[in-house]
Amino acid sequence: MTERVVRIYPLFERFWHWAQAALVLLLLFTGFGLRGLHGLLRFDVAVALHTTAAVLLIILWIFAIFWHLTTGTWRHYVPTTDGLFKVARFYAYGIFKGERHPYRKAYWRKHNPLQALSYLGLKLVLFPTIWLTGLAYLTYGAWDSRPGAPSVLEIVATVHVLTAYAIAAFIIIHVYLLTTGHSFAEHVRPMITGYDKVELTPAEEAYLEADEPGRIRSRP
């Protein structure tokens, strides 16, 4: 096993990440406005921005799902218990003792097990929930005459809002964890340049050197 600098985040993934980040932040900001938690935007402006951002995000997700499936990168998110406890123990205890982070990025495992699990939860639970409730809300006009529609709308809206808060909590932790271990900048850089240090098997290293030399930096 050798550690090499490899482009692990291709251009689309980086675009997806940052576009999603911007849209989610815009959705949170406009969403808080719509809930009346701040008055920085006119209501109709907030509705227009929120809806436009939501539609763009859904389109982005459609592309991202397609990308995950066709490139096989969905495998990064398959949950595993291998090393999960060690990582959890590190954040809860080891980090205070100055221990080394127990996880090494691998070519087909660029997230640590805890990270992968939380991203999977975000992608399979929180995002679909907010997406479906949002669409139900947006298309209320199509089902508003059904019996009990006002109560159902209130439930839909409440679930949507609670999910939004959960996503906001995710963002807080997500950003905070960038401060652990490496410096903040070192954590963010791979998502900008695409390159990060990864443990490669000899086979992976040989493959990249031979077939995808652009993805692997030469040894210093």
Add this chain to the structure above:
Amino acid sequence: MRTMTLTRMLRLVTGLMLLVLVGLPASAETLGVTTSRSDQAHAGRSGGTADHSKFEVLQKDFKSGPEVTAACLTCHTEASRQVMDSIHWTWKFEHGKTGQTLGKSRVMNSFCGNVAANEPRCTSCHAGYGWTKMSEGPPKAADRVDCMVCHDRSGTYSKLEDNAGHPPLSPLAPGSKTITGAMASLFDIAKAAQSVGLPGRENCGQCHFYGGGGDNVKHGDLSSALVAPTKAVDVHMAKEGLNFACSNCHVSRHHQWPGSRYDVQAKDEIGTGKPGERRDVATCESCHGIVPHKAVTLKATKLNDHVERVACQSCHIPSFARGGVATKTKWDLSTAGQLKDGKPFHVDDFIQSDGQRLHTYLSTKGTFEWGENVKPHYAWFDGQMRYTLADQKIDPSRTVELNSFKGSGNDPRSRIWPFKRMQGRQAYDTKLLNLVHNQVFGPETDTAFWTNFDYTKSIKAAMDYVGQPYSGEFGFVDTYMYWPITHMVAPKGDALACNECHGKAGRLAGVTGVYLPGAHPMSLADILGLLLLFATAGGVLVHTGLRFVTSRGGQRHD
């Protein structure tokens, strides 16, 4: 070169002359169109093909209203029968959906209270001549229908304020007033009879703008400001705009009009109907359709979603009593009867925007409050008005609703409507627990309140008159009366902004059963959500703190 210029000039002059010649009749035509446009719009009808001044039957020295009506009936053979079938005549409304018998002859109100026992004053606005006793019903003879009050276009016809519907005729008592409160004057009856036409706003307005005893006192959205309103006051009736007559929306058929306040169409799901179809309803949707916001934008789509639950009027009539005429918002009858040196007096403490001082106390009527540009009261409304009639038990420990309605977010027929909520305080029987009739008018009697200032006598006289049991003991109870607001539609630029409702302490703060984002910040979901955020942030802070305390947390993980 010079020749060329001359030829050109000649051509130009010829051209100009031709233009003038052709243009003259064209501009005359344009003028003609403009003139006819100054007439009010009546749902596409022009007013017919007859010049009434040429009818011999109308060239008489008429001495009374019924004589004119008799002349009208020689051609308009069915007119009286049609009018006599209408609520304008019967003042009676059998409410099929609630089973109540309503109408002016029956209901109680929070203004002068009741019609029975006050006939010649109240029936001055009856569409007929000589209804002097409620219990006997309106007059039976066909010539008792008052054609001119609705159809006179000379602007000279009016009705006396206290003569059961008759116009001012010779001999006219000095100081006589008309139903609009103006000084009455003798007029040329024949001229009025010869200048009949389709009713204009000022015709309907003589009664409907002055309900409750003065300009805009009763409705709040029907005042003399609508005779010649600006667009800002009423976008439909604006003289310089669409110039709608009342009947442009309240389309008539056989002298019957849609637009009942007892049985309101709170939600119209048919809209414009089939192409060319005539719909006898006075709803906004009958012209604007059920998808009224036409732009292909997200905002228009969202607003169209609102139509299902919010009446058009709720957003498009941002306030009522606009145009400089105030409406009474509170009327306390319990304070009436105070005298100064044995004489009735008045206090005029409300100053209207035009500078006019309005009564805030009258010995005859009690204490008033007024409002201009009043924000409506909003509520779910299913369109069905139920009345607290004089023979119904009331609970005097609570504010009695003189009329009430149902409606909720779960009732698909209901929508959120704007109302004028009139506050009243009026007499009731403290033993039998029902509202009581009161005799206010009767200058020659020793019982009428406006002359004698004694409720003991005036209530007794009225209760005897209507033949309803009365214990002889009365008190005063707070009342509410609801007037659906539907006129004074503002230009679209003046419609309510979203945050008027979707904001803290918004206009619909008191309305439940509807999900209204932004109206209730810090609901349970927000509290739970913010707790989650604070807990997360707290966890992060504690974690950071521990890393600093152990001062090794910053160590690299590689």
